Amino acid sequence: MTETDRDAGRPPASERLAAELRARIESGALAPGAKLPSERELAEQHGIARNTVRQAIRLLAESGLVVAEHGRGVFVRPAAAVIRLGNDRYSPKYRSTGLSPFLLECAKRGKAGRFEVLLVERTTPPPDVARRLRLSPTNKSVLRRENVFWADDDPIQRVTTWLPWSVAQGTTLLRDEVGHPFGIHGILEERGHTMARILDEVSARMPTTEERHNLRLPPGVPVLDVLHTSIDTSGEPYELTRFVMRADLSALRYDAPVE
Amino acid sequence: MTETDRDAGRPPASERLAAELRARIESGALAPGAKLPSERELAEQHGIARNTVRQAIRLLAESGLVVAEHGRGVFVRPAAAVIRLGNDRYSPKYRSTGLSPFLLECAKRGKAGRFEVLLVERTTPPPDVARRLRLSPTNKSVLRRENVFWADDDPIQRVTTWLPWSVAQGTTLLRDEVGHPFGIHGILEERGHTMARILDEVSARMPTTEERHNLRLPPGVPVLDVLHTSIDTSGEPYELTRFVMRADLSALRYDAPVE
DNA sequence: TCACTCGACTGGCTCAAGCCAGTAGTAGGC
């Protein structure tokens, strides 16, 4: 059968099915978490090939409306609680809680937050890191710490921190557990680095294959990529952290004076 | 032919081809802007079906590495100059240039920036806007202005500004051309609203169908969604702007004191 | 009661084929 018979000028069948399903989701007829009919059912109901149904579902998955689970079905993506990270996350006012900002935020949303230290090593900084920390990119001038943050059973952020070796040397920053009630920044403060300013560079993109794997990202979910630099009272950058966060479960918030 | 014969344990053919092409792109063998072999060629060269090649290319397109152009070919996405918007975009220090921050940034990158006013209307604010501006969501309490910003021939940002009607009433804000050398914020300042703080709420997501169309977004490009609130010296929010920006050509930068 | 197996589902991947629609160069006609 040629398309021309009855489809002239109309959008392709896969788009029509996608639009129909999208409407059912947005109207609430298919509630968050609900299971869509199976691909084979949809194909038969609409008189189209299963591959065409798959194309339609791919469109919905790409825009993040549904998630396919192998062997189980395709589900409307449940509205997710969002972890918000603000620029006040480094503010002294939260010191008293003894919680890191991420864990605090998880607690607010009723999620169980935890983190995992993946790696602590002395290494050579990549060029963009070296430039921002004003270090040589050619020798082992930094300590690199790599963490993953979890909320309930989802990995949310992959976090890499670089510290000038001159700052980290001889401190507990070299250990997995830094053992300070106020964390990394507590130690840095004792070493004379009080955070006066932050510089956050924010971008968004699709994840790399590796990030998709590490963060267990469903297809159609971008990541927020934040490069954070801490600057002390004398204007020196002394710490740099890169946050790669799944964008469907994360947001950022900047509350700042106009200078 | 069954897959088991020689593919046992290996990644699927589409992923293998995608990985091969990705490697050729990342090594520079396929430079930015270069044309990939046609789908039919790749299929023949690798002894796989054209549909499988299409699946591989889809994987690359989703992660933003290549762009397919109907009738022309598939091309390695050229590295794009990025427009950065900083939190200092509202700073008085840029007033003297007479350029809006977007146009200033375009000029820096050697791009021709311009904007277009799509709509100016008095309307009822959506609930999230009403809440942030502390207005009633049930009457026509706001002026809504809608703009598109272009760099060269690409639409980069879709910008919607909401102003309380009490603030906008009787000003040139109701006109398409506001006719003030310092733009909207120049007028607001004359009306007694000096920007003391900003509150930016940042998220990233895949575009809606409409946004994909409006911003002419290639597949695999997410958007940055920024909800900006201006707060005056007495702590009152008096202006709210939503920026929807294509993430492959945009970035954000926040430089702020720790309070 | 428990553990295991099996079968009937689910989506995931691939194939080979065909037609459609957009692009760009070329040969003809004026």
Add this chain to the structure above:
DNA sequence: GCCTACTACTGGCTTGAGCCAGTCGAGTGA
């Protein structure tokens, strides 16, 4: 010289078929 028509490409969409791999519940055996 210019425009038009043609043609040989390109990717886009659809079909219908088959096998693979994950899931989950029902039935079976110890």
